[in-house]
Amino acid sequence: MSLLCNDDERTFFVFPAKVSAGEEREFETSLALSNSFLQGARGNCRIKAEFVSESAETAAFKITESISISLSINRSILEPGDIILIEGEAIKANKKPANGYAQLSVTGTNISAAKGVENGRFLVELSLPEHIRAGEYSVMADVYEKDSEGKISNNGIATAGITIKQVPKVLEIVAEKQDYMPGENLSIKPVLYDQTDEIIASEISIGVFDTNGNDVFEKLIKSNEEILLYLEKNATAGKWQIKAKSMGKDEERLIFIKENEEALFELQGNLLKIANIGNVPYRKNVEIKIGNETEIRQPDIAVGESIIYELEAPDGDYEIIVNDGISAIKGSSYLTGNAISVNEMISAASIFIRHPLVWVFLVLVMAMFLFITARNVIKRNVSVSTMPSAEKSGFVKVRPENPGQKINASERMGRGIEARSSGGYEKAVGERTTMSQIHQARQSEHRALIRGVKEAESTLVQKGVKEDACIAVVKLRNFEQIRRMPESIKVIDRIPEIAYESKAVLEIAPGQISIILSPTITRTFGNDSGIVKIASKIANSLNEHNRKFDKKIEYGIGVNAGAIISRIENNQLKFTSLGSTLPLAKRIADAARNEVLLSKEAAHRAISEVKTEKKDIAGVEAYSINRIVEREENKEFIRKFLERQKGHERETSKAGLDEML
Numbered sequence: 058m059s060l061l062c063n064d065d066e067r068t069f070f071v072f073p074a075k076v077s078a079g080e081e082r083e084f085e086t087s088l089a090l091s092n093s094f095l096q097g098a099r100g101n102c103r104i105k106a107e108f109v110s111e112s113a114e115t116a117a118f119k120i121t122e123s124i125s126i127s128l129s130i131n132r133s134i135l136e137p138g139d140i141i142l143i144e145g146e147a148i149k150a151n152k153k154p155a156n157g158y159a160q161l162s163v164t165g166t167n168i169s170a171a172k173g174v175e176n177g178r179f180l181v182e183l184s185l186p187e188h189i190r191a192g193e194y195s196v197m198a199d200v201y202e203k204d205s206e207g208k209i210s211n212n213g214i215a216t217a218g219i220t221i222k223q224v225p226k227v228l229e230i231v232a233e234k235q236d237y238m239p240g241e242n243l244s245i246k247p248v249l250y251d252q253t254d255e256i257i258a259s260e261i262s263i264g265v266f267d268t269n270g271n272d273v274f275e276k277l278i279k280s281n282e283e284i285l286l287y288l289e290k291n292a293t294a295g296k297w298q299i300k301a302k303s304m305g306k307d308e309e310r311l312i313f314i315k316e317n318e319e320a321l322f323e324l325q326g327n328l329l330k331i332a333n334i335g336n337v338p339y340r341k342n343v344e345i346k347i348g349n350e351t352e353i354r355q356p357d358i359a360v361g362e363s364i365i366y367e368l369e370a371p372d373g374d375y376e377i378i379v380n381d382g383i384s385a386i387k388g389s390s391y392l393t394g395n396a397i398s399v400n401e402m403i404s405a406a407s408i409f410i411r412h413p414l415v416w417v418f419l420v421l422v423m424a425m426f427l428f429i430t431a432r433n434v435i436k437r438n439v440s441v442s443t444m445p446s447a448e449k450s451g452f453v454k455v456r457p458e459n460p461g462q463k464i465n466a467s468e469r470m471g472r473g474i475e476a477r478s479s480g481g482y483e484k485a486v487g488e489r490t491t492m493s494q495i496h497q498a499r500q501s502e503h504r505a506l507i508r509g510v511k512e513a514e515s516t517l518v519q520k521g522v523k524e525d526a527c528i529a530v531v532k533l534r535n536f537e538q539i540r541r542m543p544e545s546i547k548v549i550d551r552i553p554e555i556a557y558e559s560k561a562v563l564e565i566a567p568g569q570i571s572i573i574l575s576p577t578i579t580r581t582f583g584n585d586s587g588i589v590k591i592a593s594k595i596a597n598s599l600n601e602h603n604r605k606f607d608k609k610i611e612y613g614i615g616v617n618a619g620a621i622i623s624r625i626e627n628n629q630l631k632f633t634s635l636g637s638t639l640p641l642a643k644r645i646a647d648a649a650r651n652e653v654l655l656s657k658e659a660a661h662r663a664i665s666e667v668k669t670e671k672k673d674i675a676g677v678e679a680y681s682i683n684r685i686v687e688r689e690e691n692k693e694f695i696r697k698f699l700e701r702q703k704g705h706e707r708e709t710s711k712a713g714l715d716e717m718l
Contacts, residue, residue: 058086062102062120067094074108090120092208121150124213126200134220137252141183141219147174147200149211154178157202157211163219164195174200190253191223223251228261228306230299239292239317239336246283247301247308256281261303268295268314269637270644290319290334291360320358322379322386327393328402329379331356332363345399346378347392352399365402369394511553513562513573513630515639521624521631527574527588527659528618528639531595532646534611536568545610548602555594559587562630569646571639575630577623585618585662586685592616592653593685600651615645615679617656645679654679 058070070086088094088104099122104115124147131142147155154177161181162169166189172181183196196219201212233244247261257280265274265286271293274286280303294316301308319335320343333339339358344351347370356364368377370392379386531552539545553563556572560579564571572591574584592614603609619638624631634640645654660669660680669680 058084058104058106060088060098060102061105061114062098063100065098066105067096067098069094090210091204091206092210095120119150122211123150124148124155124200124202124211125150126198126213126215128196128198128215128217130196130217130219133218134222135185136222136224137185137187137189139185141185141196143181143183143196143198143217145174145179145181145198145200145215147177147179147213149202155200155202155211155213157200160199160201162197162199164197164216166194185221188252189221191221191251191255194219194221223255223257225249225257225259225304225306226252227254228301228303228308230263230301230308230310232299232310232312236313236315237288238315239288239290239294239319241288243286243288243312244283245286245299246281247278247303249280249303249306257304259303261301264300266298266300267293268297269293269641271637273297288314290317291336292317294336320381320384322384324377324379324386324388324390326390327368329366329368329377329399330363331358331366333358333360336360341381344378344380346376346380347397347399348375350397352397354399354401356401367400367402368392368398369400370397371395510578510625510628510630511557511562512628513564513571513575513632515564515571515634516631518622518624518631518633521622521633522577523620523622523635524576525582525618526576526621526623526632526638527584527616527662528634528642529572529588529592529595529614529616530639530642530646531570531572531592532613532615532643532649533568533570534613535609539608539610542608544602544606545608548598548610551598552595555598556591559591561588561591569643571642573621573630573632575621575623575632577625578630585659586666588616588618589653589655589659589663589667589682590685593682596653603651609651612651613646613649614653615642615647615649615656616653616659617642617645618659618662644677648674648677648679653682655682656680 059066059068069088070084074082074084099120101117102120103117106113127146129144132139135141143161145159147157147159149155155174156176157174159172159174159179159181160169161172161183163183166186168183168185170181170183172179179200181198195216197214197216199212199214201209204210227250229248229250231246231248237243243265245263245265247263249257249259249261251257259280260277261280262277263275263284264272267273273292276284278284292314294314297312297314299310299312314336316337317335318337318339318341319333320339320341321332321334323330323332329345331339331343338360340355343354343356345354345366345368346352347368354366358364368390372391372393374389374391376389377387533539533549539549552570556563559574561572561574562578564573572588574588574591576582576584579587596612596614599610599612617638619641620635621632621638622635623633641656645656648654654672654674655663655667655669657678657680660667666686667682668684668686670683672679672681
């Protein structure tokens with residue numbers, strides 16, 4: 058007997074047999090399809106039997122080594138570090154389950170595992186490394202059986218696709234350098250990397266903040282995209298912060314903006330304007346050459362400010378060169394005068410700031426003028442008559458604030474309860490009311506309107522008065538814990554009373570009171586030391602409470618001075634803080650720990666009456682109070698002056714009455 062496969066014939070059974078005529082015999086044998094026997098014979102085959110001259114063949118059948126494999130994976134989209142569970146089924150061509158071995162691997166990697174196959178089934182776990190590259194991969198399963206000689210007899214291969222995701226691991230902010238000079242371009246390139254340091258094509262939120270925490274730049278850009286940010290000449294010197302955020306990753310980087318002492322020179326006729334366009338006070342020596350003569354000036358110009366010099370020379374055209382070693386300008390102008398000179402032009406406001414005694418002189422002159430004018434009017438117009446009844450005409454209605462009105466600060470901070478409304482009264486004026494009395498009555502109405510303003514609201518004011526205000530912010534850090542304690546509520550409600558004594562207005566928010574001294578309300582520009590005294594009184598009140606009771610009030614008071622735009626509306630002072638006037642006071646209050654701290658501007662303005670010491674707290678430049686100077690001699694002078702003034706008025710009124718009688 059032999060195996061016929063295509064043109065290949067292999068004999069596998071030979072047996073001597075003797076069969077008599079008419080006799081029938083059966084022969085039975087088996088054939089092991091081993092590799093050594095088949096020697097590569099595959100395909101459509103038959104069994105052929107031969108006896109003497111007779112032969113017969115079986116029906117054709119197929120010999121194949123193929124094993125059919127089906128794979129099932131728990132997840133097709135994976136992350137580095139995940140475990141893949143692979144379940145497989147292996148069936149041979151004769152529909153019988155395979156029993157052998159399964160070798161699994163991930164293409165393009167060194168990940169592999171082996172497992173036995175029993176009754177056609179296998180289950181394999183593959184662990185992905187943490188730093189596997191993101192992309193598309195194939196899981197390959199090679200299932201095989203071995204014959205008795207240990208050689209592979211049947212085998213099959215199957216694959217299944219998986220995807221490895223990009224996982225953000227590092228967010229980096231790439232800057233060209235660490236230190237920058239104003240006027241340069243700040244180069245920023247944020248890059249988000251995955252598990253194999255490949256760039257992830259994602260969007261990144263980037264923000265640039267100056268040394269005061271102000272938002273200078275904010276934008277959404279692509280990963281690995283470079284942006285150029287021009288640094289203005291007056292960009293604040295110090296540490297700037299760059300913040301980036303993307304896909305759950307945050308990164309910060311510090312850069313340093315150098316000091317830039319720079320000025321812009323502008324020549325117009327006989328006037329030379331020097332503007333500080335840098336970020337620090339400008340104090341350089343400036344060489345001003347007029348013709349053949351040179352003048353040296355050393356101005357002191359604050360950031361954003363400018364001064365003007367008037368140039369004089371004997372009548373004629375002159376070449377003018379201005380130079381400070383870096384900036385320079387050259388021009389020509391027709392000048393007049395007796396000799397070559399460079400004189401600073403001082404504005405009226407500058408005179409008052411530098412020489413406050415001028416204010417005192419002008420106030421005294423104005424007071425004397427008003428006194429003489431009023432006395433003359435009284436002499437001409439005052440007459441004796443009986444007071445008419447309330448039903449008659451000639452009333453001037455005045456509605457001041459209610460002196461007994463009290464705002465409960467603790468309730469306002471906790472619940473937002475509105476302040477109680479104020480009352481009013483009517484004042485009768487005789488039928489023979491003079492123009493002077495009407496004018497005085499109108500002034501009284503205006504003063505009453507101002508006095509009725511006790512609340513403030515920080516909002517957008519488009520039309521109003523620009524003025525320099527002084528602001529103190531009181532932060533009560535543990536307000537929620539103390540708001541229901543009677544002894545704490547009592548001292549908190551004392552805060553508005555202290556403020557109102559100095560004509561301040563308040564904006565009350567949860568755990569915070571903002572106290573504003575506005576020239577519109579106080580009718581004076583000398584609020585700089587007043588706001589410090591208010592803050593000190595409040596601090597003393599809170600400290601006294603903390604000495605008496607176990608449950609302390611944790612507070613901080615920040616004081617600043619700066620410009621606001623304000624107007625009076627609905628019995629409130631509506632205001633818009635310009636620059637960092639209000640935000641800086643809040644930041645200082647946050648930094649203060651049971652103390653009063655002043656900003657640099659507030660300390661500078663109150664320097665004549667408040668002695669301070671510089672501190673650097675949590676990156677905020679602030680000044681603590683060492684001593685407040687009480688100028689008793691000034692108070693005594695004013696008191697005596699007012700007493701003399703009142704006596705003089707009484708004598709004048711009596712003389713006028715006698716004259717009329």
